[in-house]
Structure formats: C-alpha cells, structure tokens
Amino acid sequence: MERVNDGGPAVPAPSGTDGLSGALADALAPLAADFSVAVLDTGSGVTGAHGDGSYATASVIKVGILAALLLGAQDVGRRLTAQERSYATVMIERSDNDAATALWGTIGGGRGLETALGRLGLTDTHADDRGRWGLTHTTASDQLTLLRAVFLDGSPLSARSQAYLRTLMGRVIAGQTWGISSAAAGTGPGTRLKNGWMPRDATGLWVVNSIGEVTANGRPHLIAVLSEGHADREGGVALVEEVARTAMATTAAYASR
Numbered sequence: 001m002e003r004v005n006d007g008g009p010a011v012p013a014p015s016g017t018d019g020l021s022g023a024l025a026d027a028l029a030p031l032a033a034d035f036s037v038a039v040l041d042t043g044s045g046v047t048g049a050h051g052d053g054s055y056a057t058a059s060v061i062k063v064g065i066l067a068a069l070l071l072g073a074q075d076v077g078r079r080l081t082a083q084e085r086s087y088a089t090v091m092i093e094r095s096d097n098d099a100a101t102a103l104w105g106t107i108g109g110g111r112g113l114e115t116a117l118g119r120l121g122l123t124d125t126h127a128d129d130r131g132r133w134g135l136t137h138t139t140a141s142d143q144l145t146l147l148r149a150v151f152l153d154g155s156p157l158s159a160r161s162q163a164y165l166r167t168l169m170g171r172v173i174a175g176q177t178w179g180i181s182s183a184a185a186g187t188g189p190g191t192r193l194k195n196g197w198m199p200r201d202a203t204g205l206w207v208v209n210s211i212g213e214v215t216a217n218g219r220p221h222l223i224a225v226l227s228e229g230h231a232d233r234e235g236g237v238a239l240v241e242e243v244a245r246t247a248m249a250t251t252a253a254y255a256s257r
Helices: 020-028 058-075 082-093 097-106 109-119 140-151 159-169 233-255
Strands: 002-004 010-012 034-041 046-050 192-199 206-216 219-228
Touching: 020 034, 020 046, 020 233, 034 140, 034 233, 046 140, 046 233, 058 082, 058 097, 058 109, 058 140, 058 159, 058 192, 058 206, 082 097, 082 159, 097 109, 140 159, 140 206, 140 219, 159 192, 159 206, 192 233, 206 233, 219 233
Parallel strands: none
Antiparallel strands: 002 010, 034 046, 034 219, 192 206, 206 219
C-alpha cells in the first residue's frame, strides 16, 4: 500500500493503510467473476487494488488513443485539427468506433499507442498483434496510471491536453454513464468517465470496463474497474458498479483514519 503526493512518486503509506488491499479482497470475495479494480483517493493519496490480471480494454482504450494523439501534437507544437477534434469528441462522448479507428491510424496504431502510453508510465498495456484496438490488453493498475496522467499534476500531458480530455469524459452521453458513476455520492464536479463493453467472438461472453474520476462526499477518486466473462452486458454492468461502490467505500474508510 502506498500514498502519493500530488501525482508524484509513491511514498510509504501512513500507519493503518497497509491492509487496504486485503480489505478490498475480503469485501469483494463474494463476487464470483473475473475482475480487477484500482482506486486512488486524490485528496489523501490513499490507493488500493484488488486483482492483477490483464483484460481486453474494449472502448476504454479510447482515452489512451486520445492521450497519444495529444502527446504527438504537443511534440510538434500544434493544436489538433478540426477533423481530429471532431473524431475525438464522438469517440469519447458517444464511443464512436469509426472515429477511434481513424485516430488509431493517426497515432501510428499499436506501436504508436504503446510508445505514447509508455511515456505516461504504463508498463502493462499491450496492443493486439493484429491491430484491433479494442483487443489491446491492460491492467487496472495501468489504467489508474493513465488516469493520474489525465487528472493530476506533473503529467507529460500539458494542462491544456488534460483539460480537453477531462472535458470530453465529463460529456459522455446519458446511456453510457453507468459503471463507476454508481459510486458517486454527495456534491462534487460530477463523474468523468469512459466505459467499454463487447462480447468476445470466441465465447460470446462479455467484457465490461469502466474508468475515470468520481466524487463521493466531496472527495475525488480515480478508479478503474476491468472485468470479463459475463453472460450478458447487463450482468457485467451490475458487477462493475458493485465493485466500484465497494472499492470506494473501503478506500474512504481507510482514508478517514
């Protein structure tokens, strides 16, 4: 268990938080499904995780695609073109797949994605060998690292790029705002998220993921929930929401100590 300061390097956790991962495991044990979660209370710096498996991203990779596009634009000192902004908007807000495919080509496909995300600190996110962006594999911990790059100071992403990503994640259409948003409570800036869902061709079983920032009782949290093996999308959504609520509640209890 660790505590982080303002998005910087991890430092030793204070007394009392070392059991958070175990507490998460105990709290989530009754959920009989394949899932992983990583969460950070950005105010206190308390962070915890349960599970370390690698999962297909489905559409949550669209946050990574846009981050890669923004990094590339920063490198050459340019703004996004009108077409790129149009693609980015529908890719994040509406989860448009054609827009994602277009920007996937712009960033250089899987190799470009891995290079860009490596600059953001991701170490366990790997593109599909056949270039299918939805079959990129990642871990909850890596997705939390990506969220840190989007939401916290000290990121390779410029403040302008961060604000652009956060704005689009806060405008996801109503039918796609399930997932981590179920853990929101009290007042705050609202949930900013990206969800992903798809059936696997070989099995027909569903991948259901949700990542982003959610505020509970005035405390912002970054959280990533990844899961697979669901009989249907609805069951996957229900599990992801239960995991998010449990992880947030458990983390809040440790942060208040």
